[in-house]
Amino acid sequence: MSPVRVTFRRTIGQARSLYTAALACAGFLAAAAVLFAFNLDAAEGCRVRLVPLWTVSVAPALPILAALLGMDVWSDERKTGRIDLLLAAPVRERDFVIGKFLGVWAMTLVDIAIALATSIGFIEYFAPALMENVSFASFLPGVFALAMQSALWSAVAVAMSALFRNPAASAVATAALLSAIPRGLWYALMAWAPEGRPRFGEMPLDAQAYDIASGLVSTGTVVAYAVLAVSALFLASKTVASLRCPGRGGRGLLASTRTTVALGIVSAVLAVALAYRLDVVLDLPIGGREARFSPRTRSILAESRGTVEITAFLERGDGRFRPLSHFLRALVAEADAMCGVRIEVRYVDPTLDLGAASRLVREGVERDSLVFEQDGRIVGRLRLADGYGERACVSLIERVTLPFQRSCVYWTTGHGEASTTDYGPDGLSDIARDLALDGYGNKTIDLAGGAAIADDCALVVVAGARNDFSVVELNRLRSYLEGRGGKNEGGRLLVLLDTAHLGGIHTLLTEWGIRPVPAALSGTRTLSGTDVVVSDFAADHVVSAPFAGQRVVLDSPVAFVPSAAADESGTGADRKRYSPLLKAGGATLAAAVERGEERSDLAIRPTRIVAIGDVGFSLNAHLAAFANANRDFILNSVKYLSGRDALTQAGTEPDLLVSGMDRTARARLVVASGLAFPALVFLLMAAGVARRRNR
Amino acid sequence: MYEVRNIAFSYSDRSVLKDVSFVVSPGETVSLVGDNGAGKTTLIKILATLMTPESGTIRVDGQDALAHPIRYRSQLGYMQENxxxxxxxxxxxxxxxxxxxxxxxxxxxxxxxxxxxxxxxxxxxxxxxxxxxxxxxxxxxxxxxxxxxxPRVVLLDDVLAGLDCGMREAAAEIISNVAAFSSVIVTGHEITDLVKWSTRILVLRGGVISASIPSAGLQHGEFVAKVSAALRGGAK
Known part of the structure; x- marks a missing residue:
């Protein structure tokens, strides 16, 4: 049996008889589980993937684990004097060092495996929705990232243990070197110069783990970890060898050892610098690229034609560059796989690509943005600060590549409605501009004037009518909703009710299954006392589903209940299906009704109505004043009503992390995974230690 | 044949071993005695390659042990004091x-x-x-x-320290058995016990082997007296 293997087995066996090792393992599991639960909570509703999130939750606890598991391996040998027996054995120092390193590393790997298994198990139990698109294999990149980091941490722990005679000093030195100093420096730097965060991204150790876990493998990083781990082992080996050098006779050997170590450190630094200089970032197709995009996005990419050039206009050193390039490459690969639109991606660094950058600047493009071009003409742009996710990009691609369809939003007038040309706080100019950006025309219609609703009408909006609609006007709307001229094309209506004046439109809504009632809200959150903060979105409707984790604000809203017409009237396609969209304090503050089914092949389209209990919801003042999702909710409602369901469907942002856990479930997850299970592990391991000691 | 030639060792300000030379034949049990601080443990550690001498050579059957330490250690048995x-x-x-x-x-x-x-x-x-x-x-x-x-060579540092009378006798028996296949070098202070089973006593004094006293032809009391005298700086 090789000395490396013998030493490896002894290191494991020795750790199994130590209470500190049991405590370290249990503490690691507890820390990783609590961090994971905390990060899961913080990332709820954000564009974060589960595997990288788990990886960066486990990574910060690894240095402490390695420090505790590795602190004894040499320090204890030196303290007890066993070092003499080891050094008198016919074994090279490096074999001892490698054996001990492998023992410590193996124990950290086992802990990582246990943490992974328990995390998956607890997620499956408490938040099964999170695991729907994630397989066990998806975690392998994350495990690789952690294994790579733990190799370096274990090597450093072994080196520190060789340097210090006292195990506690060794553990403190390791933890300081691996965790406290780099993280402390980083956070101090970011506190001193917060503007550096967008440039440098996240804490490098976390960012590296995150990148690899998401399939973005930097060869420079991998080589750097390997070189540094080997260097740490080399240092440990030379430190042990130098124990033979007390006295004058060892001076020469000691000097040559120190020279060798210094040369080794210089070589390691040069190797790491070279590795990063020749860095190649591999975008590995791991983690299931198919699951990255929703079926509807793939459908849009397949249906779209032509070529779209996407230019990423930001510095390559920017912390957002790598995740952005990862996303864009995935989008290009997806488009290629769908054989539809061809996407070409260019990267323009404003500090390096001066010619291309000056062209973009002349075109009025801001730095840190994505530019969509077709035939050399800029057709859209997205500021990275506003988000560049799948939905936004695909929406732009759809707009510039699909055949042009005239699509207008008709705003009713003559009843005291808010106006799209009013730029004041009570106007609708803000939302009208957003609709125009999304490709809609904004028109007004006076139903009393006898004007027919034109064929290009995507939907009719009644925005806060204060005066009653006449019977003729209501009949015209009824006729529009029932279907134009026998074409079986149901109308679309968005109603924003004024709290004080229902404008007679409520009778029409009641006929279609939505009955406005005074809102009796209890236990709702409020900002000013009269408004209502709503974060309870119906998860089963395309309008509201994407808003999980976000909030909208309504001011003194009207509530809705299903009327007798809803659900009961009619059968099959004639059935009016009532769906609540927003709920607060037991009341529904926005609702939708749909009748009929989408049959694109037969030119049949269903009737759709969305009612929102507050016209202020969409006014300029409210959109400007509140950091809320009101704007997106209106836009989603318009897209749903105009038939662009694709852009509102839940799941068009698969990276949104929605656990579906309530506060109780979160607390249970923390207690079970961060307290009960680690305690059980500690008891089992401690029982094993006690049994070995008492046999 | 185990040969130690001209071993010298000193800490930064103090010379411990100046010129230590001796030879141990196979099957021989050699005891190394000396006052506290004479350098017995240092010498044993040098022989076990745990310390590097300033000068000198160690040879096993003519092979330079310090030039091929791994091979040398595979022929070595070492026991610490504690x-x-x-x-x-x-x-x-x-x-x-x-x-x-x-x-x-x-x-x-x-x-x-x-x-x-x-x-x-x-x-x-x-x-x-x-x-x-x-x-x-x-x-x-x-x-x-x-x-x-x-092993070819067994180095036992202060093997009898802390043992009671019965244990010492048992240790003596074990060492005698070991000597059947090894060259044994033992350090210690218990002269009356060491002389019972040592074939030779080396006295370490002033950084050199000041006396090498074989047991052959000597009665127990005579052997003890010679060694004691050598320790005090008398007989060679």
Whole structure:
């Protein structure tokens, strides 16, 4: 049996008889589980993937684990004097060092495996929705990232243990070197110069783990970890060898050892610098690229034609560059796989690509943005600060590549409605501009004037009518909703009710299954006392589903209940299906009704109505004043009503992390995974230690 | 033949060994005696390659030991003054581990361990954890480790220290058995015990071997008297 293997087995066996090792393992599991639960909570509703999130939750606890598991391996040998027996054995120092390193590393790997298994198990139990698109294999990149980091941490722990005679000093030195100093420096730097965060991204150790876990493998990083781990082992080996050098006779050997170590450190630094200089970032197709995009996005990419050039206009050193390039490459690969639109991606660094950058600047493009071009003409742009996710990009691609369809939003007038040309706080100019950006025309219609609703009408909006609609006007709307001229094309209506004046439109809504009632809200959150903060979105409707984790604000809203017409009237396609969209304090503050089914092949389209209990919801003042999702909710409602369901469907942002856990479930997850299970592990391991000691 | 020639060693401000030379033949048991601080443990550590001498050579059958330390250590058995063992292991497990570490093939380990246990009279304690053993039993385990693979040279540092009378006699018997296949070098202060089974006594004094006193032809009392006189700086 090789000395490396013998030493490896002894290191494991020795750790199994130590209470500190049991405590370290249990503490690691507890820390990783609590961090994971905390990060899961913080990332709820954000564009974060589960595997990288788990990886960066486990990574910060690894240095402490390695420090505790590795602190004894040499320090204890030196303290007890066993070092003499080891050094008198016919074994090279490096074999001892490698054996001990492998023992410590193996124990950290086992802990990582246990943490992974328990995390998956607890997620499956408490938040099964999170695991729907994630397989066990998806975690392998994350495990690789952690294994790579733990190799370096274990090597450093072994080196520190060789340097210090006292195990506690060794553990403190390791933890300081691996965790406290780099993280402390980083956070101090970011506190001193917060503007550096967008440039440098996240804490490098976390960012590296995150990148690899998401399939973005930097060869420079991998080589750097390997070189540094080997260097740490080399240092440990030379430190042990130098124990033979007390006295004058060892001076020469000691000097040559120190020279060798210094040369080794210089070589390691040069190797790491070279590795990063020749860095190649591999975008590995791991983690299931198919699951990255929703079926509807793939459908849009397949249906779209032509070529779209996407230019990423930001510095390559920017912390957002790598995740952005990862996303864009995935989008290009997806488009290629769908054989539809061809996407070409260019990267323009404003500090390096001066010619291309000056062209973009002349075109009025801001730095840190994505530019969509077709035939050399800029057709859209997205500021990275506003988000560049799948939905936004695909929406732009759809707009510039699909055949042009005239699509207008008709705003009713003559009843005291808010106006799209009013730029004041009570106007609708803000939302009208957003609709125009999304490709809609904004028109007004006076139903009393006898004007027919034109064929290009995507939907009719009644925005806060204060005066009653006449019977003729209501009949015209009824006729529009029932279907134009026998074409079986149901109308679309968005109603924003004024709290004080229902404008007679409520009778029409009641006929279609939505009955406005005074809102009796209890236990709702409020900002000013009269408004209502709503974060309870119906998860089963395309309008509201994407808003999980976000909030909208309504001011003194009207509530809705299903009327007798809803659900009961009619059968099959004639059935009016009532769906609540927003709920607060037991009341529904926005609702939708749909009748009929989408049959694109037969030119049949269903009737759709969305009612929102507050016209202020969409006014300029409210959109400007509140950091809320009101704007997106209106836009989603318009897209749903105009038939662009694709852009509102839940799941068009698969990276949104929605656990579906309530506060109780979160607390249970923390207690079970961060307290009960680690305690059980500690008891089992401690029982094993006690049994070995008492046999 | 185990030859030590002109070994010198000094700490930064103090010379411990100036010129130590001696030869030990196979089957010989040599005891190294001297006052406290004379350099006995230092010399043993140098012989065990735990310290680097300023000058001098160590040869085993003519081969330079310091030039080929791994090969030399595979022919070496070493025992510290205070046995430092893995307390969580059983006696058998520990000896097995040490045999594996010394590179013994797996198929021969069982026999080697059994032999060491038998020679060192550890049969009753073979399956007990080391932490439950007495000091004397631990010394015997350390002794078993030192002679585990029948090494060419066995270095025993202060082997009798801390042992009671019965234990000393047992240790003497074990060392006599070990000497059947090894050159044994023992350090210690217990002259009356050492002279019973040593074939030669080396007196370390002033950084040199001041006297080499063979036991052949000497009565026990005479041998003790000669060694004591050498320690005081008398007879050569």
């Amino acid at each position: 046995p430092a063992l893995y307390e969580d292991m059983t006696v058998k497990g520990y000896l097995r581990y040490r045999a594996q570490l010394k590179g013994e093939p797996d198929k021969r380990i069982r026999r080697r361990v059994g032999e060491a246990i038998e020679i060192c009279k550890l049969a009753d304690t073979r399956d007990r954890p080391i932490r439950h053993l007495s000091f004397g039993q631990k010394k015997r385990v350390a002794l078993a480790d030192a002679m585990l693979l029948r």
